[in-house]
Every structure is written in C-alpha cells, then in structure tokens.
Amino acid sequence: MTTNDLINSHRSIRRFQSRPIESDKMERILQCGMRASNTGNMQIYSIILTQQPDNVASLSKLHFGQCSSAAAFLTLCVDVNRYHHWCRLRGCDEPYDNFLWLMSGTVDASLAAQNICVAAEEEGLGICYLGTVMYNTKAIADELGLPRGVVPVITIAMGYPDEQPQQSERLPLEGVVHQEKYHDYSDDDIERVHRIREEFPFNQEMVRQNKTRNLAEIFTQIRYPKKDNVAISNALLDFVAESGMMNQ
Ligand SMILES: Cc1cc2nc3c(=O)[nH]c(=O)nc-3n(C[C@H](O)[C@H](O)[C@H](O)COP(=O)(O)O)c2cc1C
Numbered sequence: 001m002t003t004n005d006l007i008n009s010h011r012s013i014r015r016f017q018s019r020p021i022e023s024d025k026m027e028r029i030l031q032c033g034m035r036a037s038n039t040g041n042m043q044i045y046s047i048i049l050t051q052q053p054d055n056v057a058s059l060s061k062l063h064f065g066q067c068s069s070a071a072a073f074l075t076l077c078v079d080v081n082r083y084h085h086w087c088r089l090r091g092c093d094e095p096y097d098n099f100l101w102l103m104s105g106t107v108d109a110s111l112a113a114q115n116i117c118v119a120a121e122e123e124g125l126g127i128c129y130l131g132t133v134m135y136n137t138k139a140i141a142d143e144l145g146l147p148r149g150v151v152p153v154i155t156i157a158m159g160y161p162d163e164q165p166q167q168s169e170r171l172p173l174e175g176v177v178h179q180e181k182y183h184d185y186s187d188d189d190i191e192r193v194h195r196i197r198e199e200f201p202f203n204q205e206m207v208r209q210n211k212t213r214n215l216a217e218i219f220t221q222i223r224y225p226k227k228d229n230v231a232i233s234n235a236l237l238d239f240v241a242e243s244g245m246m247n248q
Helices: 003-008 023-034 053-062 081-089 099-122 137-144 187-198 201-210 215-223 226-242
Strands: 045-050 072-079 126-129 150-159
Touching: 003 099, 023 045, 023 099, 045 053, 045 099, 053 072, 053 137, 072 081, 072 099, 099 126, 099 150, 137 150, 137 226, 187 201, 187 215, 201 215
Parallel strands: none
Antiparallel strands: 045 072, 072 150, 126 150
C-alpha cells in the first residue's frame, strides 16, 4: 500500500480485540513519532505509554469510559520539566514555562502523535484520539503522576481493530484551501462547502434521532455547547496555571 493509500484509508477505531501490541511493533511506532519535526529539535514533549490492563481501565474511566477495550493509551504531554532540568544541570536559565512553549510543545506533540497514528495503522493497528484529555486534565495528570511543567494535551487509544467502521466525510478541498490569500466565504460558499457533510447519511440519521433542526444544532446544542466549552476552558486554564506554564 502506498503512503497515500494508507493515509486515505484512515478511520478512527473505538472497539479493539483483546490482544496486546507486540513490544517491537510499539517501539517501531514510537520511533516514528520521535522522527517528527519539532521546535528547535528540543522535543518539548513526553509520551506516557499505558499498557497494563488495570492502568488502561483506570485511564479509560477518566476518559468517560471511551475505548475501554484498547490495548494501549498513549498520553502525549507538553514537557518543559525535562528540558529545564537539563538547563539547570548546565547552569543555564529555565525560560520555557510560558504560553509560547505551551503552544510550541502542543504543536510538537501533535506532529509526533500523527506520525505515531500513521505508523500504527501501517502496522495493522487502529487508533482513536481522545480529546477528553482536555476535559479531565487534572485527574489524568494525577493518575499519570505528572510533575509541574508537564501538561497532557493528546491521548491516543490504540489496539488491534475489532470493527471496520464506514469512513467519515470530509469537506471538499476547495472549502478548506485558500489560493494565495484568505477569501472569506459567501453564504453560497458555506452552503456548497457543507453540503457533503449535511447530506452524509450518518449525519442525517443523527439529526433525525436527536430531533434537531439541523447538523449545526447537533454540535452547538448537544456535542459541544457553549456552557461546557466555557467550564472546560476554565478548568484547563486553572490546570495550566497550576502546572506553572503561564509565567510571564
Ligand atoms: C484532537 C482530537 C480529539 C478527538 N476526541 C475524540 C473523542 O474524545 N472521542 C472519540 O470517539 N473520537 C474523538 N476523536 C476522533 C474524531 O471524532 C474523528 O477523528 C473524526 O470524527 C473523523 O473521523 P475519522 O477519524 O474516522 O476519519 C478526536 C479526534 C481528534 C483529532
């Protein structure tokens, strides 16, 4: 299979076989993560690999029971703790405990994560990202024993697939890519770009089952409503401040 075919056959997997991931396979996958480009080649991230069944079960609970059959959870964290420790040993400043490096570390962790996911899929494994790492950050950080300066930002559930779901839809390229400069969308553009999404049978079924007026209402009223977004944002900001990453 070409890389292009591999990437374009992606679908998230949420149900897994009860079969562990071979350690040599996991090591190859993690090496692919490490090879990703990263800010200043400083690798301001750590990856917590959870594979012991009891620990997977505890972590899954903190992700609201999601992907409980996964063989592994990988939690990618922004980590200035390790870098600062090195700086300290070399008698240097510790200048990375701020918002810029929270962002840079998040970008780096994301790039590593996506390399990991593509490598895992090439090895016949399935993956699902779990955004709930940002909903329950403090409890997850406590569970994983994270010190100050380490903020979990991405979770990947991984294992041998026990399902082969239909691929989800994507917006057409012309709805996302702007040639040379940003061209703001007219109402007609928005209608055209979202048609594929609104006509996708799975989405139409969701609208029908939830008795909502349209798909946008599913997102704004049910899946990610403002009230939840604000509460989760505030908890996340508190955690980031507590972890010492918002110094000026
Ligand atoms: C940052 C991020 C967070 C996500 N969080 C969740 C999650 O908490 N639960 C879940 O079932 N899927 C989650 N997903 C998977 C998305 O729902 C999925 O990628 C999207 O619906 C497209 O489907 P596909 O991956 O099958 O193409 C997440 C994906 C990303 C990138």
